[in-house]
Amino acid sequence: MAGNPERPSPMAEHSLPEHIADELRRDILRGKLVPGAQIKERDNAAEMGVSRTPMREAIRILAQEGLVVLRPARSPLVADPPFDEIADQVVVLLALEKLSGDLACQHATQDDMDRVRAVADRFETTFYTADRLASFETDMEFHTAIAAASRNRALAETHRAYLARLWRIRYLTSRRRRNRATVLDQHAAILDALLKRDRVAVGAALDTHLGTLTEDIRQLFITEET
Amino acid sequence: MAGNPERPSPMAEHSLPEHIADELRRDILRGKLVPGAQIKERDNAAEMGVSRTPMREAIRILAQEGLVVLRPARSPLVADPPFDEIADQVVVLLALEKLSGDLACQHATQDDMDRVRAVADRFETTFYTADRLASFETDMEFHTAIAAASRNRALAETHRAYLARLWRIRYLTSRRRRNRATVLDQHAAILDALLKRDRVAVGAALDTHLGTLTEDIRQLFITEET
DNA sequence: AAGAAGATTTTGGTATACCAAAACCTGTTG
DNA sequence: CAACAGGTTTTGGTATACCAAAATCTTCTT
Numbered sequence: 001m002a003g004n005p006e007r008p009s010p011m012a013e014h015s016l017p018e019h020i021a022d023e024l025r026r027d028i029l030r031g032k033l034v035p036g037a038q039i040k041e042r043d044n045a046a047e048m049g050v051s052r053t054p055m056r057e058a059i060r061i062l063a064q065e066g067l068v069v070l071r072p073a074r075s076p077l078v079a080d081p082p083f084d085e086i087a088d089q090v091v092v093l094l095a096l097e098k099l100s101g102d103l104a105c106q107h108a109t110q111d112d113m114d115r116v117r118a119v120a121d122r123f124e125t126t127f128y129t130a131d132r133l134a135s136f137e138t139d140m141e142f143h144t145a146i147a148a149a150s151r152n153r154a155l156a157e158t159h160r161a162y163l164a165r166l167w168r169i170r171y172l173t174s175r176r177r178r179n180r181a182t183v184l185d186q187h188a189a190i191l192d193a194l195l196k197r198d199r200v201a202v203g204a205a206l207d208t209h210l211g212t213l214t215e216d217i218r219q220l221f222i223t224e225e226t
Numbered sequence: 227m228a229g230n231p232e233r234p235s236p237m238a239e240h241s242l243p244e245h246i247a248d249e250l251r252r253d254i255l256r257g258k259l260v261p262g263a264q265i266k267e268r269d270n271a272a273e274m275g276v277s278r279t280p281m282r283e284a285i286r287i288l289a290q291e292g293l294v295v296l297r298p299a300r301s302p303l304v305a306d307p308p309f310d311e312i313a314d315q316v317v318v319l320l321a322l323e324k325l326s327g328d329l330a331c332q333h334a335t336q337d338d339m340d341r342v343r344a345v346a347d348r349f350e351t352t353f354y355t356a357d358r359l360a361s362f363e364t365d366m367e368f369h370t371a372i373a374a375a376s377r378n379r380a381l382a383e384t385h386r387a388y389l390a391r392l393w394r395i396r397y398l399t400s401r402r403r404r405n406r407a408t409v410l411d412q413h414a415a416i417l418d419a420l421l422k423r424d425r426v427a428v429g430a431a432l433d434t435h436l437g438t439l440t441e442d443i444r445q446l447f448i449t450e451e452t
Numbered sequence: 453a454a455g456a457a458g459a460t461t462t463t464g465g466t467a468t469a470c471c472a473a474a475a476c477c478t479g480t481t482g
Numbered sequence: 483c484a485a486c487a488g489g490t491t492t493t494g495g496t497a498t499a500c501c502a503a504a505a506t507c508t509t510c511t512t
Contacts, residue, residue, distance in 0.1 A: 015298070015465085016465080016466080017465095040492090040493070040494090041493080041494070042492090042493070042494085050466085050467090051466060051467040051468070052466095052467080052468085052494090053279075053465080053466055053467065053468090054465080054466065054467095056494090056495095057286070060283070060286065064290055072241070072494095073472095073473060073474065073493085073494060073495080074474080074475095074493085074494075075493070075494075076494095085379065085380070088378040088379055088380045088381065089380040091325075091329070091378060091380075091381070092322075092325070092378065092380050092381050092384060095321060095322070095325045096318075096321070099317075099318070099321045103317070152314040152317060152318065153311065153314055154311070154314045154315040154317075154318050154388075155314065155317070155318050158318060158384065162380075241495085242495080242496080243495095266462090266463070266464090267463085267464070268462085268463070268464085276496085276497090277496060277497040277498070278464090278496095278497080278498085279495080279496055279497065279498090280495080280496065280497095282464090282465095298464095299463085299464060299465080299502095299503060299504065300463085300464080300504080300505095301463070301464080302464095
């Protein structure tokens with residue numbers, strides 16, 4: 001019973017399962033739960049001081065996001081997808097992001113554009129600070145802002161799901177990017193094209209950006225010798 | 227207790243929640259559960275002779291698919307999205323399907339192509355039979371076969387999710403399509419381009435096909451005066 | 453008669469108990 | 483000593499009990 005003893009009142013605004021899912025997600029991304037590890041709902045629930053029911057639901061949420069895999073009648077595992085599978089997901093993510101950029105050029109309000117620019121600026125300032133995680137999260141926020149600017153809720157939601165699924169691997173690549181300055185340049189190019197509402201240029205810039213991502217991931221897998 | 231009395235043994239191959247979800251999905255698509263209706267987990271669970279736990283999970287599955295919406299501390303509802311939201315989803319579906327076609331041109335095996343052709347043939351034969359539902363399901367199978375031919379599992383899965391979400395509305399439009407023969411022509415065009423592995427032509431054919439879908443949906447909303 | 457305050461019911465969220473299948477341990481046997 | 487059979491433990495799946503928030507109904511007041 002290492003968990004917090006105070007029993008939260010039911011029907012909270014942000015549900016308990018989501019809170020648990022957030023917790024587990026952080027554990028996975030931070031590496032406390034390594035890929036391939038078992039997630040036993042009894043133990044984890046006890047450790048967090050909650051019952052199995054919300055823990056179950058939290059695990060389902062993460063399974064939906066692709067961070068854990070469910071096996072029939074067996075403990076769920078932290079996902080450990082092979083390179084090909086991740087590459088496939090990156091392809092889809094790229095398509096979603098290009099669609100986002102394209103739609104944003106057509107439908108984004110000035111407010112949307114301003115928000116994207118603001119996040120890009122913030123990314124630039126946090127880029128050289130020590131907090132890698134904060135910088136990375138701002139990076140993700142940049143892409144999320146573009147998806148939001150598409151003014152297509154379904155697209156933004158699906159994009160968010162893919163981003164979550166690739167979160168960990170992107171975090172791993174972000175700390176070993178050979179030329180980290182390229183990221184800044186690429187973001188600048190995307191932002192520039194977006195502000196001009198140049199659909200072709202946006203597509204090209206995103207192609208470049210996520211193309212290097214695929215290459216980075218490949219390198220990561222090679223050095224890890226998975 | 228109108229449900230079947232035999233208690234199925236746990237750990238079945240196809241889990242109970244999925245089975246319940248299938249049941250509910252059919253009820254929604256067939257119109258037994260109309261959009262906007264409440265889904266009370268207690269009542270529905272009792273009606274199907276299962277407990278609330280698997281019913282809950284089934285409802286989450288459908289929520290994930292977008293067929294039902296969850297409200298905090300309230301009964302889930304059968305989704306009843308406004309036109310704009312559905313239009314947004316169709317835009318994403320179109321993008322996914324164009325990506326599928328594009329990748330299929332590059333990576334599909336001959337077997338994949340044969341399967342697509344087989345489904346297209348089957349659709350043509352069932353098209354004029356009385357069973358609208360069977361014909362419609364074959365139509366959906368055609369699009370699923372293309373997604374499978376992309377050889378991208380993530381893409382196929384996301385595509386499947388969107389297809390499920392739009393299942394009902396597409397079923398409704400399929401029975402009021404003004405010129406039903408166009409569908410056959412459009413499918414033929416898609417198949418033709420696909421077999422030639424002509425990426426541009428596939429994209430164009432899919433644009434046409436799903437363009438008419440959007441128009442059909444718009445008409446449906448106008449006549450329904452939602 | 454209309455509105456508000458309080459009691460009751462309904463309902464989803466959570467905790468817990470029980471079951472069977474899978475995994476694990478152990479003692480026996482060839 | 484290896485391999486297998488049996489029982490024990492572990493674990494996820496399901497059912498059920500309980501709780502509090504929301505909704506609904508009741509009744510009292512104006």
